[in-house]
Amino acid sequence: MSMIDIRNVTKRYGETTVVDNVSMSVEKGTITVIVGTSGSGKSTLIRMINRLVEKSEGEILVDGRNVADVPETELRRNIGYVIQGNGLFPHRTVAQNIATVPQLLGWNKTRIKARVDELLGLFNLDPKAFSSKYPHQLSGGEQQRVGVARALAAEPEVLIMDEPFGALDPVIRGKAQDDLLAIQKQFGTTVILVTHDMDEAFHLANRIAVMRGGKLLQYSTPEKILTEPAHPFVQQLTGTTDRALKRMSLLSLTSSMAPAKVGLGHGLPQSLSLRDALAEMIWQGIDEAAVEDTAKEPVGSISMSQLLELGRKA
Numbered sequence: 668m669s670m671i672d673i674r675n676v677t678k679r680y681g682e683t684t685v686v687d688n689v690s691m692s693v694e695k696g697t698i699t700v701i702v703g704t705s706g707s708g709k710s711t712l713i714r715m716i717n718r719l720v721e722k723s724e725g726e727i728l729v730d731g732r733n734v735a736d737v738p739e740t741e742l743r744r745n746i747g748y749v750i751q752g753n754g755l756f757p758h759r760t761v762a763q764n765i766a767t768v769p770q771l772l773g774w775n776k777t778r779i780k781a782r783v784d785e786l787l788g789l790f791n792l793d794p795k796a797f798s799s800k801y802p803h804q805l806s807g808g809e810q811q812r813v814g815v816a817r818a819l820a821a822e823p824e825v826l827i828m829d830e831p832f833g834a835l836d837p838v839i840r841g842k843a844q845d846d847l848l849a850i851q852k853q854f855g856t857t858v859i860l861v862t863h864d865m866d867e868a869f870h871l872a873n874r875i876a877v878m879r880g881g882k883l884l885q886y887s888t889p890e891k892i893l894t895e896p897a898h899p900f901v902q903q904l905t906g907t908t909d910r911a912l913k914r915m916s917l918l919s920l921t922s923s924m925a926p927a928k929v930g931l932g933h934g935l936p937q938s939l940s941l942r943d944a945l946a947e948m949i950w951q952g953i954d955e956a957a958v959e960d961t962a963k964e965p966v967g968s969i970s971m972s973q974l975l976e977l978g979r980k981a
């Protein structure tokens with residue numbers, strides 16, 4: 668079922684068209700990532716979903732309802748919004764920041780506190796230590812997590828994220844991406860996210876939308892974006908030098924492994940992508956490894972030659 672339906676949407680400022688007749692439909696419970704050059708209309712497109720920007724033409728439906736007919740307060744409740752640099756209120760504590768929308772909705776204190784504590788826990792921020800801190804007392808990564816927690820506070824069905832991890836260093840960024848994946852899975856939230864980082868797009872997306880000059884050039888699965896680019900610009904964006912590794916990052920070890928074998932000294936978690944499995948095997952200097960479930964029981968095996976075969980152009 669589609670959660671967000673963008674139909675022939677155009678945005679003009681005066682004579683300039685910044686979003687040009689874009690149509691795309693986002694399935695419920697999935698992550699769609701929008702990429703493209705600077706100024707291609709990505710932010711404008713997603714801001715039309717929660718009506719921070721009013722469209723010039725076309726229509727947008729969220730959960731089957733035309734957003735033009737939904738009161739803005741209701742839209743903001745059902746659509747969480749996260750921007751780069753998190754946008755936290757500096758004079759409000761972490762708990763007060765997260766409680767912003769629930770308070771507007773008139774939730775009682777007990778319910779608000781329970782939700783704040785739940786979200787802090789989910790983001791690995793101890794409620795006792797963090798609730799009463801102010802944003803300036805947090806690291807960049809912690810601020811960003813509080814920003815996402817705040818957007819999720821009223822249990823929105825849709826989360827819009829505009830370069831949410833852009834200000835984070837690579838290690839914290841990877842952790843923030845994994846947190847998002849875990850939380851999105853837990854709540855089944857529909858996420859639409861803008862990024863400049865193609866690796867981030869491939870890591871997070873069920874579907875990738877590529878924009879240039881206000882136009883949607885391709886909207887497809889990461890696999891198709893990589894293997895069947897619809898436009899030379901899409902190919903340029905995904906890069907050609909590490910196509911094999913990008914492709915391997917999309918494939919799971921469990922879907923590619925051979926049957927389990929006895930006597931393999933080294934075990935790899937079955938949750939790894941082929942790319943991570945390859946990196947680990949190079950690092951460990953091994954040609955073959957067992958694939959293990961969470962209880963460290965062998966469920967299969969993988970060899971270096973299989974991995975190299977799987978990375979080849981189909």
Ligand SMILES: Nc1ncnc2c1ncn2[C@@H]1O[C@H](COP(=O)(O)OP(=O)(O)OP(=O)(O)O)[C@@H](O)[C@H]1O
Nearest residue numbers: 680685703704705706707708709710711712861863
């Ligand atoms: N309020 C406005 N008035 C006039 N032009 C605008 C306005 N807002 C955005 N634009 C223009 O619309 C175009 C698209 O902007 P938008 O912010 O959507 O791009 P973007 O793809 O998100 O870019 P970036 O990746 O740099 O954030 C840009 O050329 C921008 O200058």
